[in-house]
Amino acid sequence: MRKKSRHVAVVGCGQTKHSSRRRDVTLPEMVSQAVFAALEDAKIDPGEVDAFMVGNMQGFGGVAQPEQWIGDWIGASDKPVIRIATGGTTGGSVGQAAYYAAASGLYDVVVGTAWEKHSDSAEPGATTGLMHVGLANVFYALTKGFSLKNVMTASVAGAAAGVAVYQARFYMNRSGCKIEHLDAVAAKCRRNAAKNPYAHLQWPGCTPEDIAATELIAYPFRYGHVCPASDGASAIVVASEDFVRRRCEKPVWIKGLASYTDEENNLQAENWSGVGVLDPSEQMGCRVSAMKAYEMAGIKNPREEIDVAEIYQPFPSQELIFAERCGLFDPGTAWRAVESGDIEIEGKMPLDPSGGVNATNAIGSSALQRILEAALQVRGDAGEHQVPKKVKNAIATGWGGNTNYITFTVLGDEPGPRRW
Amino acid sequence: MGYIKDERPTTMMVGGSWNIGAYKYKANGLLDEYLEGLKEKKLIGSMCMGCGKVIVPPRLVCGRCHREMTERVVVSDKGTVTTFVVSPPIEKGKVKAMGMDAVELGLFTEGEVIMPAYVQFDGADCNLNLLILDADPKDVCVGMRVEAVWAENPVGALSDIEGVRPIPMECGGLDENQKKG
Ligand SMILES: [Zn+2]
Numbered sequence: 001m002r003k004k005s006r007h008v009a010v011v012g013c014g015q016t017k018h019s020s021r022r023r024d025v026t027l028p029e030m031v032s033q034a035v036f037a038a039l040e041d042a043k044i045d046p047g048e049v050d051a052f053m054v055g056n057m058q059g060f061g062g063v064a065q066p067e068q069w070i071g072d073w074i075g076a077s078d079k080p081v082i083r084i085a086t087g088g089t090t091g092g093s094v095g096q097a098a099y100y101a102a103a104s105g106l107y108d109v110v111v112g113t114a115w116e117k118h119s120d121s122a123e124p125g126a127t128t129g130l131m132h133v134g135l136a137n138v139f140y141a142l143t144k145g146f147s148l149k150n151v152m153t154a155s156v157a158g159a160a161a162g163v164a165v166y167q168a169r170f171y172m173n174r175s176g177c178k179i180e181h182l183d184a185v186a187a188k189c190r191r192n193a194a195k196n197p198y199a200h201l202q203w204p205g206c207t208p209e210d211i212a213a214t215e216l217i218a219y220p221f222r223y224g225h226v227c228p229a230s231d232g233a234s235a236i237v238v239a240s241e242d243f244v245r246r247r248c249e250k251p252v253w254i255k256g257l258a259s260y261t262d263e264e265n266n267l268q269a270e271n272w273s274g275v276g277v278l279d280p281s282e283q284m285g286c287r288v289s290a291m292k293a294y295e296m297a298g299i300k301n302p303r304e305e306i307d308v309a310e311i312y313q314p315f316p317s318q319e320l321i322f323a324e325r326c327g328l329f330d331p332g333t334a335w336r337a338v339e340s341g342d343i344e345i346e347g348k349m350p351l352d353p354s355g356g357v358n359a360t361n362a363i364g365s366s367a368l369q370r371i372l373e374a375a376l377q378v379r380g381d382a383g384e385h386q387v388p389k390k391v392k393n394a395i396a397t398g399w400g401g402n403t404n405y406i407t408f409t410v411l412g413d414e415p416g417p418r419r420w
Numbered sequence: 421m422g423y424i425k426d427e428r429p430t431t432m433m434v435g436g437s438w439n440i441g442a443y444k445y446k447a448n449g450l451l452d453e454y455l456e457g458l459k460e461k462k463l464i465g466s467m468c469m470g471c472g473k474v475i476v477p478p479r480l481v482c483g484r485c486h487r488e489m490t491e492r493v494v495v496s497d498k499g500t501v502t503t504f505v506v507s508p509p510i511e512k513g514k515v516k517a518m519g520m521d522a523v524e525l526g527l528f529t530e531g532e533v534i535m536p537a538y539v540q541f542d543g544a545d546c547n548l549n550l551l552i553l554d555a556d557p558k559d560v561c562v563g564m565r566v567e568a569v570w571a572e573n574p575v576g577a578l579s580d581i582e583g584v585r586p587i588p589m590e591c592g593g594l595d596e597n598q599k600k601g
Binding site: 023024025026028029032033036062073135136139140141144145146147148149150151152153154155156165166169170173215216217218219220262263264267269270271272273274275276277278279 | 423
């Protein structure tokens, strides 16, 4: 018979200040800042850590095996270090791997840390990183008559925004969401970020009009809508239930988690073949992940039971799209909550009180930051961006892979209904 | 906090290079069937016998039911715009790829507005990413009927389809497809 897993809690959170160029630190110095901040927060001695789950966006920064470089710096000598890379979702996968490592009974205390150091490359989203994402496919297409004009067209539509601009159009067309709502979401993210000392794009008092005044990239995206490329790292410490009972004062329980993928949500699959996802805002991977994780967490009515959400949203449209797929709003209606103010820090369903990925995007770290920020909200320790209500349950998402891979985590002030 | 070496307050950059042209990747050649079709101005897709989906260009395995997509079908070169984006007027220095400038190369003209779109051709269960040509952005909408603009002499290359253009409405305003259904 299958043995039951153990309950696991997040017991420590640490992150660095995020900015476009962390020239004051090397990669391992930066990661060690986050890891030791998390250990200090957990009041756990580095010697007590059993294992490390680490990761960043594969190949970004041009370092192929960063885990080998950072090992000594984060106190991992003689300890298991597992490097994880799932694209933009990496941090979510790192956090979930830390959970599994402790829930399985193998380790009691596990550190999950994730980072990005974009500024080590002259090009954000460095060529070495993109190679892992789709360069082979593009090379292939170039040998099959994909013209330079095709390449330039792609760069017009997606300079920074890639598939997200089409995704936004699909969502807006079927929901009635307008560009003004995207302006409002982006402004909210920058205002929230101003209350988060670790965030990158901080803009106190930013208004939708401020965002609307920024240059249009390709309708409906403006420069003011787009996330920055940030340098930074984050870390969580998770521990098994016995250790938590013995040692930890403010555990935040990981009650449910899931990670599902759909078909590629950009247009071309392996060997330049087509993709059967007609609407890239459908994000079925998120819907399935949410349903599975809620079931595990015993959440029956997310709209009533989830108090705050940290959504992975490099673009403001994605905050709305994913909030719906997480079951927090009816399909096609989240933009109304922008008008009513429900998604503000003081609102009924606060979304990304930290400012989210839209304000801070150290890619590998971004999905782990969502888990970390959700944990701080449950603890009541988010400081100036703490939502002003009792937080029993919070959710954290990640979006990455080939724009189709989702991580979904439910955190709460009590363990889930049962062991799995 | 952490291990930070105070004696070096800033990092230094050391250069390096990486020849990505040295890499070779294996492809399955499925795309060649599609390119053969383009030569005859035909859009070839693969059909899943599990769910009936038709995917263009052909796909080896259905992304939803994971069955091998063994059947080949030809879909219409008329279709519907499922989404589109409108660029701001293109300026020199703004659109670059692989170190080259689109305006300098004459691929786009200064001030030109382009409309990359997702187009679902009739009979296909997927989108193709193509430029909308010969249209005023004001007149373009989701659901608009379009037809492929073929190269004069297709050679079996992806660029044999130059884009799509609106299907001109004749008196009565119905195109073939609307008449059918
Ligand atoms: Zn199928």
